[in-house]
Amino acid sequence: MTAGETVLAVRDLAKHFPLHDALGRRKGELRALDGVSFDVREGEILGIVGESGCGKSTLGKTLMGLHPATGGRVDFEGRDLVGLSKGAYRRIRSRLQYVYQDPGASLDPRWKIASSLAEPLVVHRPDMSKAQRAEAVRAAIRSVGLPEGHLGLFPHELSGGQQRRVGLARILTLHPKVLILDEPTSGLDVSVQATILKLLQGLRAEYGLTYLFISHDLAVVRMLCDRVAVMYLGKIVEIGPTERIFADPRHPYTRSLLAAIPEPGGRRITEDFALKGEPPNPASLPSGCRFRTRCDWAADRCAAEEPLLRDIDGGRFSACHFAETLDER
């Protein structure tokens, strides 16, 4: 595990979307992020996993300032990003970049690859000359393993996998520090997934990048990430080193998630490990622990008192009252 300095510190980050009824009156709020705290260390890959709708993508977009946060703070390079003006955020974005689920879709269909790749530099590096920019663009497309001849093509003339590479190259031209990757492998067949993951690992080494890897694909997360944060309904329920979480999960929700990974020759998903029902409506959360309605371990205390993230075994945190004694019940 890479143990670098903290580059991105998130504290009590909240994002609430107001809900309106048919007449436009406010009738409540959807707590997409409800007090999320974690650190990202230099050079590591931190995986963010959870069911769809748990707030993974909202987390990424809120960190990027695409959604303004409702509360909390995000420390990055000595500044609190929450509440930063749009102009100031724009400058931060050269260091903190968001990679869309399909980076290929982030290319303007009417722009040639060369122009799309040069655009981040035009925006953030007005000091560069045209020739320097062209050189940086060529370096970027080489680093994602595409020939320079592709620079003269339009996005629709590339394959899906090539588009993704170009999308990545576009972000790398700025030499960012932290990349937020939002489901970078979903919708790809396994062989392409593998090449993209290899590419991501190679680029991290080459450019000294730190990744926040948002995914619901636990197999990929297990292979790639140094640490994992498990999210449930806008909160982190467990966070820690990947191998410890996968070997010995200390939150009932993590247990059910991991039990859902199909393994060749592994044990089948049995009744007592399957997740019961649907997650509750995030607009009307249960009292206490928000997982208790689906939890086999739920006790009276879970309804009365919301469990907080606490250190279980030196470096791994779980938000369950019974984290240490899950096996005994």
Add this chain to the structure above:
Amino acid sequence: MSGFARILRKIAEDRVALIGLVLIVLLVLVALFAPLLATHPEDVWEIHPELRLLPPSAEHLFGTDRMGGDIYSRILFGARLTIVIGVVAVGASLLIGVPIGLLAAFYANWFGDLLMRISDVFLAVPQVILAIAIAQTLGPSLPNVILALSLTYWPWFTRLVYAETKRLQNEVFIEATEALGASPWRLIVLHILPNISSAIIVRISLGMGFTILTAAALGFLGLGAQPPVPEWGRMVAESREFLPMAWWYALAPGLAIFLVVMGFNLLGDGLRDVLDPRLRKSPGRRAAAAVRRGS
């Protein structure tokens, strides 16, 4: 420019759009070379009472009007007015409507809402009636007709640009470019406008036809150019009382208006087929186009 050549080739393949294009090119040529093509160019201003209401002949191809003017020559010079009306009115609507639509889409707050409600007010009143009211208030003249048309047509551009920009703002590449740190100005000029330009071009072509037709209607009602200016709508209006004895009098300007408006509408439809990728993909539309082409 290969894109332009591609569009021209596609239009050439679509027989109906090609007819529209040919009609419009003809209109432009006629307007440009009116002094050369006209047999009696002086008849735009002069009157010859002894020659009034002559039927078509070799000397007067489309006959003569109530002042003895050669209708053929007057139609040719009228083409210039038609182009000026269409270009100036649609151009002004474009300059008013597009920025308002962009602003409304980018400022999704009370300001954007206000802009869109103002454009709704203009759309709520039928355009001809509003244009009549404006032209009547300002006094009948050609510049006032153009002004009235500009003031009533811009909301169509606003609505179109607003809807297209809103659609684009949901596209990943626009959000991604914003996430990259591009300024709103850069986003609008370099990403949004080029991507909605085809829809605007289609609307310009349809708008030319509509504006010319409305201008003719206002001319017919006596609100536009005053005699002896050879404005087509005005010529149709003059011919009314002579319809029983001089059928050719109404025929020529009426046909001219019809052909030009049809030309712009056919070209607009053809351009939509060629330029709009969403419609290009729709199989029903493509089948219809194939049937039209007879393939």
